Amino acid sequence: MSTHIEKHTPEQANALEQAMLDIPDPPAVELVAAYRWMLLARRLDERMWQLIRQGKGHFAVPCQGHEAVGVGYALALQRGHDYIAPHYRDLSAVLAYGITARDALASFFARDADPNSRGRQPYAHWGSQRLHIISLQGPQPNHVTHGVGVAYAARMLREGSVTLMAYGDGGAQKGEVHEAMNFAAIHHLPCIFCCENNLYTQSVPLALESSVVSIAARAAAYGISGVSVDGMDTLAVYRAMTAAAERARRGDGPSLVEARVYRFRPNTSNDDDTCYRSREEVDEWRARDPLTRFRAALEQREALSGKLAAEIEDEIAAIVDDAATWAEAAPNAAPQDALLHTYAEEV
């Protein structure tokens, strides 16, 4: 266990890391909003896990342990303006971006009301044109090249937006990421590569995925800035992402932010992680729970009182209950709707 944490060593200082140091905290109201999104993500995740155990829904993709990353970058970006191609564990990010609890559970039950795909894609394949969440696919991490294309287009259209692509340490090993990063660096594109390194690609440990421990170190090969941060520290992620977004907006090109995280639950509802990780290892990481740490940070800053925290907990419990009841009862799409949307017009 301790070896895993030691392997997560921060990169040496570079432009991005320097810039991070000067990033102030967001206003208290944003911090509380961030806490709400993280807590909502956690409680929805727990509910989906329960529902799967009850034989309801089709597929769950746990997000626990990753919540600080999604919220950290969502806070740093201009939500609704900047584009995100989230990691499939970034429930907290898409909630911050405007996906509702009902939306998430409609997706979990594959209902017609699922705004991501209307019951076509399994849960966690996010996408909304309106919310600037780039439609996600199954094969990881194809959305990284898509994000680079969006960044190129956004700059060509003079939008001034930044595009963030989040993917795992597994995805980072594919040629896809190399080609995307190379092109983005050549063209100084306004985009952020966010690698959520949770030490496993499903069952395969990092040591069998990569000969180099630090994913962030790869930035140097493209002449771009890279930094490795504690991805279970919301404010550390926020500072890195804010610095990266400012650099992108200034025309300094892409950045690579490695967020060191740990997933608390199995890879998906179809995985058994007891085959490849000890319970002791999981428990040790749970002691670094991003939600607990963020709450402590807010309390320390007097942004969150015990009373307010209790109110938020109750409020979110009600939201989750409502969303689960509503989504379970929501109608499926008509079967023949499966024939729609292959082409703009029927051919």
Add this chain to the structure above:
Amino acid sequence: MPQMTMIEAIRSALAEEMARDERVLLMGEDIGTLGGVFRATEGLLARFGPERVIDTPMAELSIAGIAVGMAMKGLHPVAEIQFADFIHAATDHIIGEAAKIRYRSAGDWTCPLVIRTAYGGGLRGGPYHSQSIEGFYTHAPGLKVLAPSTPADARGLLIAAIRDPDPVLFLEHKRTYRLIKGDVSESDGVVPIGRAAIARPGTDVTVVSYGMMLHESLAAAEVLSADGISVEVIDLRSLIPLDRATILASLQRTGRLCIVHEDTRTMGFGAELAALAAEEALDVLKAPVCRVTAPDVGGIPVSPPLEEFVLPNRDKIAAALRNLVTAQRRIWAVADQAQTAAPSLDPWTRSALEIPQAASMVEVDLGRVLAYQAAHKAEFEARGMALELTPFVLEAAADALAAFPEVNSAFEGDHIRRYGSIDILLNVAAGDTLKRGIIEQAETRNLRGLALSVHTVRDNGEAATLPAGGTFSLTDLGQDAALFAVPPVLPGHAAALRAGAVSERLVPKDRGLALVSQVILTLSVDHRVLDGATASRFLNHVKAFLEEYR
């Protein structure tokens, strides 16, 4: 009107669309400074600048993946994959992403990109600079696949592709680039996607092709015209969506289909065209469908004699067409069955002289058949077929013949021959005349197949003479029928069935009277083979089949 080569027409379309719409951009290997290895993009970097004409790294996966992202964000990228042989690295983004984005997001996201690529052999390119790839990409719903063969179509279809809201794979046969010239006007607009063109009209056989093979097919058609064989050549232009109507209409005229493509044979695009003919035009086919393709080999060799051996060409196409126009109609082939008597006598005289006959008849209530007919009339009419009584009687007769194989037989002097298949010689009214034809293996056809067969006999059957063969005969004159009539048993058959006129009768039913539509069926049998009891059981089987229809 100016002449352009294919490459000039493609360049003209790209320049026009870039000038028209600032969201159109080009990307690919060597397309900027060099102007493309085939010069399709020559001069466009200087005219439109590096932001819209991007020389990319030699990385096909990301050329496609980044173009997908650009299209999702509202640009109209035209990505060039230098050789189609290199496209496989980009397949995930073309088939797995571009083609599925609209579907997986239920229409929320779209991906209006064009991927141009140079394909095809004949230029000594070897296994990795000669391939045809349409077989893979026409199997990806969500993607449109175009393959023009003339400069005017290349220009008009490329403009249409760039303006299309869906992803398009634009296949350019590299041998056509400079070889094929044609009249193209800069003022011409789009050529609509999804419409085939009749490149040469003809009446004897239909060739369906595209790309370079279209030109080889036209050359073959020219050769055959000297021998009086009239070949219709269809230029598909658009593989997906496929213009089924133009192909089927041509098959109605010619009844023969030859498919020509350079791609390998198994699961090639020609297989889909053959399936179309089998599903929708089997009744008009006079011969089996023929494919002229590359054989299933692992690549196209660079050595000239080997490459020429592998690729189709005008000579191979002409040879295939000669075979096709002389091929026997297997489906409607007149059965070559043994006839025992002297051929000098006509079959009716032989029927009267040689066969001792006896007749039986039954009345059949058509209530269920008419109800079924009413419920399915529109469906049949949509396919250009009237749903009349004859197919139902055929179906009932085939069912009874299967149940009573002794009726499907013939007296042959010292033995009785039982036939292995049920081939019904059908006599139907067609206007003022009577048309005759043989429906082979009637037991294998469903109602729709039988209706198509009746249709075909009426259109193409014999009017004057009685075709030799068959194992049983049915006469149904429809509205011209008498109340009943006794049909002659023909030589080589053991029985004949005749349907009378449909008439309305008051019959006792449930202790009252009911008005029912009836038909009288009469069965004549060869008394040397069958007796009256078998004839009655056979007729009652037919009656029950019709009265309990579905």
